[in-house]
Amino acid sequence: MKNENEFTKWYIDTIQKADLMDYTPVRGCIAFKPDGFEIWEHIQAEMDRRFKETGHRNAYFPMLIPESFFQKEKDHIEGFSPELPWVTEAAGEKLEERLALRPTSETMIGHLYSDWIKSYRDLPVLINQWANVFRWEKKTLPFIRTSEFLWQEGHTAHVDEEEAREETMQMLGIYKEVVEEVLAIPVYDGQKTPSERFAGAVDTYSIEAMMQDGKAVQAGTSHYLGTKFAEAFDIKYLNKQNTHEFVHTTSWGTSTRLIGSVIMVHGDEQGLVLPPRIAPTQVVLIPVGPWKKNPEIIEKLDEVFAQLKAKGIRVRLDDSDQSPGFKFNEWELKGVPVRIELGPRDLEKNQALLKARDEDEKVAVDLAEIVGKIEEELETMQKRLFDKAVAFREKHSHTHVDTLAQLEQHIEASDKNDEIPGWVLAGWCGDDDCEENVKNETKFTTRNIPFNPPATKSTCINCGKEAKHTVWFGRAY
Ligand SMILES: [Zn+2]
CATH class of the missing domain: 3.30.110.30 (C-terminal domain of ProRS)
Structure with a gap:
């Protein structure tokens, strides 16, 4: 998997076999299938909780942005214009002004904030949006670079530079925490050089992750925008001394490329390897041996299933008529962290076999302790994947x-x-x-x-x- 072309081929094969996405006739626009979308939902939930804990609220803004909005901030339009898709016609008539499918929402939000913010009492404004955005890409790769993708974009406004810079760093810290603790991907946090800055930012900060082919993915960015957008969109507030001042703004984003990063960091020759905290299915229970003739096997698995479910663990029981070997392979491809096998001989010994997705050996666990053992394994696997990714990154x-x-x-x-x-x-x-x-x-x-x-x-x-x-x-x- 070391060679660049081999790695890309492995990546595309892996996401297709794991049934995460499908291509569509629109170039660069993919469909997220349920397992792919659920990974996003878990990332979303972890991010969203932290945004709210730090005082942010979600709102929603339109997808179509008038061309004139982009003209207001020179660096911004220069940076984004090559990738913008435009709507020029609606209801059979040519529009008076072209509308862009948003690549990001600073302009629309700047326009609105100039109206929403009047006095220091209105500040800070701490808003996040979960949305789709468009950047027409020449070279696309599912999840990593697509013409339409899902993301969150935070947009905040503050009384001064100090507070806005604190916000910029706080959000970068949240990104690092989620990517490291939830996705088990180590990142380097730091500042972007001027040529790699977000179009229109004063300073851009990023977290950078190393994939298994040694290439980097910029996993999240946080921008201090200074008063550039405030000046372009006339976002002023009346301070305590009764004079008008421009607000200082920030924006910050992470996207569905995090899904691609998880696959590229943890996957192996057998398919996906998902960190337990974001796996759509964390545990799969599989009956083995002549289990159909022994109804107590399914009874026992039903019991374990109910206990795990009560603990909030995402569990599946695979009682389809495929062979165990077929099932093992299929759930491995999907990256399910823990597999439990139970057959008549295991039941006699009052045990089941536990196999962690990233380990070679199966271990026997006492049925009386199985729920606790599974919980423990999900925790240790989460940590093991992070440590392994750190070791890989250090080596390279x-x-x-x-x-x-x-x-x-x-x-x-x-x-x-x-x-x-x-x-x-x-x-x-x-x-x-x-x-x-x-x-x-x-x-x-x-x-x-x-x-x-x-x-x-x-x-x-x-x-x-x-x-x-x-x-x-x-x-x-
Ligand atoms: Zn030099």
């Missing part, structure tokens, strides 16, 4: 590269040994041209300037001058 995060020549040698050596090049930590002088040159020569782009780099670099990887920043470089989706 390199700190020995200081010059472009060394980076080129590193990539060459990796290719030769059929290894992935992973990421390198390198110094950067802050010049856009140096960043651009590294990208052109190696396809390695700046991921972020980590808050806690494992080492500090003193010279720029490209020009050798003094480094202003220590940056993660890697190939990215």
